[in-house]
Amino acid sequence: MESRLAERRAQILGAARSLVAEAGYRAVSVPAVAKRAGVSTGLIYNYFDSKAVLFDEVFRSATEHEIEACEAAARQSGSARERIGYVIETFAYRALAARQLAWALLAEPVETEIEQDRLRFRAPYRRIFAALIREGIDNGEITDQDEDVVAAAMVGGIVEALIGPLSAPPEVGDADRLIHTIISYCTNALGPMPEPNARQHTLGMESDHD
Template sequence: MAYRKTPKVQAQQAAQRQRLLDAATALVAEGGFNAMTIAATAERAGVATGTVYKHFTNKGELCAELFRCATEVEVEQVRSLVTQDGSAAERLRAVISNFAARALRGQRLAYALIAEPVGALVEAERLHYRRSYATLFQSLIQEGIDRGEFAAQDAGISASALVGIIAETLVGPLNWHDSRSTPQAEHLVPQLQAVCLRALGTESN
C-alpha cells in the first residue's frame, strides 16, 4: 500500500509552503526578484535551504508561484471593483486609482510583478494574467458600450489597450533604479484615468 500523508502532515506542509512564499515575497518587496534566492528565503523563513527544495524545484518555480499568488490578489481587487454598482466610467476610474495607488505604495514588489526582467517562467505567467485583467475590462467596456457611455468599438481590443496603458505607464514610475524622483500618484493617477477614459470614447474625463 502506498504511503499516504495524514491530514495533519498535509496541513503542516501547506503551512510551511505558505511561510516560504511569504518570506520570498518579502524579499522581492525589498529588492526585487534579483534579491530573492533560495538561501535567503530559507533564512528568512527560519528553515534549512534543503527544506525549500522540498516545495519548489528551483528559484524559477518559486518565482512563478510567488508571482501567481501576489497577482491573484491584484486580479481579485480589480474583479471586485469592476463588478460593483455605478457607471462603467466610475468603476474604471476606481480600478485605476486603486491599482495605481497599491502599486505605488508597494513600489518594488509592483515593479517586480509588472516588468522586472526575471525569466521565461514569470514572463509566461505575466502573459496569462494580463489576459485575466483584459477579460475583466472587456465585460466592463461592453457594458459601457451597451449603456451608451462609451463609443462603439471592439471591446476585446480596447480591453487589451487598457491593460497595456496601465502596465506601461506604471513601469517608469515604479522602477526605482531609473526614476529620478518618487512617483507622484497625485499627478499620475488623474492622467492615467483621463487617457484610459478618452481611449474608450467618453467625454466624462
C-alpha cells in the same frame, strides 16, 4: 502531516514574497528565503524545484490578490466609465504603495517561464476592462467598438505608464496627478459619449431584439 506540509510551504512562500517586496526578484536567493523562513536551503528544494518555480508561485498568489482587488473596484456603483476609473485607481495606487513588489510582478527581467505567467495573468485585467466597456456600450454610455482590443490597449498602457514611476517613486501629489492622467487617457480612449439620438437608437435596437 498534510497540514504541517501545507503550513511549511506557506511559510516559505511568505518569506519569499516579503523578500521580493523588499528587494525585487534578482536580489532574492534561495538561501536568503531559507534564512527568512527559518528552514534549511535543502528543505526548500523539497517543495520547489528551483528559484524560478518558487517565484512563479509567489507571482501567482500576489497577482491573484491584485486581481481580486480590481474585481471589487469594478463592482462599485457608477457608470461604466467611472468604474473603469476605479479599477485603474485601485491598481495604480496599490502598485505604487508596494513599489518593489509591483516592479517585480510587472517589469523586472525574469526567467521565461515566469514571463509567460506574467503575460498570462494580464488576461484577467483585460477581461475586467472588456466587461465594463461592453456594459457601457450596451447601456449607450460608450460608442460601439471592439471591447477586447481596447481593453488590451488599456492594460498595456497602464503598465507602461507605471514602469517609470515604479523605478523612481513620485511624491504623493505627483502620484495623484499621475493616476488622474492615466484615468483620463484611458477614458478618453473610449471616445466621446454617444449623442442622445444614437444612444436611444442603440437602446431601442436592444429592446426590439429582446
